[in-house]
Amino acid sequence: GWGASGSAWAADDATSAGSGFLNRDMIIGDVNAPVEIIEYASTTCPHCATFHKDILPELKKKYIDTGKVKVVFRNYVFQQPFDVFASSLNRCVEEDKFFPLLGLYFKTQQNWMKYKEFNELKPYGKYAALGFAKGEAIKVAKIAGMSEVDAYKCLARPEVLEFLMNVNKDAVDKY
Numbered sequence: 289g290w291g292a293s294g295s296a297w298a299a300d301d302a303t304s305a306g307s308g309f310l311n312r313d314m315i316i317g318d319v320n321a322p323v324e325i326i327e328y329a330s331t332t333c334p335h336c337a338t339f340h341k342d343i344l345p346e347l348k349k350k351y352i353d354t355g356k357v358k359v360v361f362r363n364y365v366f367q368q369p370f371d372v373f374a375s376s377l378n379r380c381v382e383e384d385k386f387f388p389l390l391g392l393y394f395k396t397q398q399n400w401m402k403y404k405e406f407n408e409l410k411p412y413g414k415y416a417a418l419g420f421a422k423g424e425a426i427k428v429a430k431i432a433g434m435s436e437v438d439a440y441k442c443l444a445r446p447e448v449l450e451f452l453m454n455v456n457k458d459a460v461d462k463y
Contacts, residue, residue, distance in 0.1 A: 309442070310379045311451045314386050316348070317358035325357060328364035328459050331374040332401055337394035361390075364459055365452045369418055370401045373425035373443060375452055380442035381434060389432040400424040 325347075329336035344359070351357035363375045374393050381389050393400075402424055409417040426439040434442075442448060 307447075308380075309445070309448050309451070310381075310383060310386055311447075314361045314383075315358050316344075316361065316387065317352040318355045319358060321352070321355055321358035323351070323357045324360055326360045326362065326463075328362050328463070330364050330366045330371050331378065331390065331393040332366055332368070332371040332397065334397065337397055340391060340394045361387075362455050362459065363452055365456055369406070369421035370403075370425060372449065372452075373422050374400075374428065376443055376448045377425055377429040377434065377439055379448055379451065380438065380445075381429070381432065385432055389429065389434075392428055392432055396428060400428050 327339075329339070347357070347359070352359065363378075365371050365375045378386060378389050378393065402420070406417050406421055409420050422443060426434075426436060429439050430436060
């Protein structure tokens with residue numbers, strides 16, 4: 289995990305800590321690093337997974353761990369259930385579990401993004417298909433230590449999804 293190297297994860301806005309979910313930018317590296325890279329990524333994007341697997345470790349070694357660069361991570365949620373559920377759950381973990389869980393979603397995309405099964409369930413009603421996608425996203429969160437009860441509580445909170453949709457809106461409007 290990222291924490292093993294002693295790299296700090298910091299909150300952009302410490303006052304939001306009482307919200308019960310991570311409703312702020314997540315940062316890899318020194319918050320005061322002179323160069324800021326803003327990454328928008330989706331948990332279901334294969335290119336994002338490749339970046340995290342192949343590019344980020346080298347970037348981290350050369351630039352982040354040396355204090356030259358910080359990476360500001362922002363979700364860019366695709367409007368489909370697998371990403372909505374995974375991104376939401378990722379925002380409800382403890383701060384030190386955020387990047388490890390994100391990495392797990394990226395690393396195991398082939399296992400939990402089961403579009404074929406999802407589409408096969410659609411004829412039985414949208415709730416059958418949505419329940420399936422939710423269950424697959426929860427399985428990964430459970431591996432990272434989230435209880436099933438906490439996962440369902442997280443997904444029932446409208447403010448988590450509202451936060452994510454606002455990040456998307458800002459991305460489109462500003463960037």
